[in-house]
């Protein structure tokens with residue numbers, strides 16, 4: 001078998017992209033796409049030219065998250081044009097190519113790999129400072145395909161997103177080993193949804209009586225606080241949602257010798273805006289991506 005004929009056009013395409021960052025996760029649903037989108041918005045807000053590429057074939061969630069469902073992809077003589085959500089932030093998703101969002105994508109490996117290659121080869125990004133690649137969860141054939149196509153063009157590394165539970169962390173270990181095996185640097189691990197943090201004024205306070213009745217005493221609590229200690233009303237209350245007695249991502253990173261980038265709280269507001277597809281990420285101060293952003297800007 002000779003060299004892959006797609007590698008040359010992919011390399012030509014990527015020649016105008018300074019930095020390529022893969023966003024990976026061991027499992028689905030840990031916030032990989034949310035993180036990718038936030039990272040892209042955060043970099044764009046700092047005036048970098050950014051591309052966000054969603055190649056999660058089985059669950060492309062970027063179009064919904066950014067309110068871009070139903071967008072058609074235009075083709076010019078330069079290639080497929082990304083959808084621009086900001087003048088310096090272009091988005092391309094496999095989801096734009098699928099006819100119906102409810103349709104299950106049941107494709108075999110070669111077809112998926114073919115589409116990934118086409119994406120890498122045919123999207124016209126122009127000059128980019130950063131290309132953020134939202135990869136599928138796990139370590140599948142598609143990952144090998146992405147790495148094989150991008151690595152010769154110089155991938156800066158991968159950021160792995162996880163939640164603190166053991167079930168997610170076990171898969172992250174596999175992800176780290178995958179990166180080591182294929183020679184992709186692990187830029188670091190982000191622990192998402194570490195705790196639930198909300199302003200104390202968002203809480204409802206209940207008093208439980210012995211007979212199981214609940215009484216809403218929120219008003220009473222606030223009145224009391226206002227009178228006795230008004231500064232308490234500015235507190236943020238946090239609670240650990242997931243069981244992290246196993247030491248969470250910090251311990252895993254120490255054991256595996258990869259950088260830990262930081263913890264990100266579960267933010268109900270963020271969940272709401274992502275669900276609504278309101279281009280939320282612009283007006284949030286990119287909490288999710290903050291720990292990774294620092295490292296990327298400083299080190300790359």
Ligand code: ADP
Pocket residue numbers: 025027028029030031032033034035061192193264265266267268270271272274275288
């Ligand atoms: P993945 O890409 O890993 O499958 P998503 O990014 O689609 O995960 O996130 C799964 C769900 O969790 C989405 O509804 C998203 O809005 C929500 N979510 C992710 N991170 C957070 C967070 N830090 N706070 C609140 N909701 C979050």
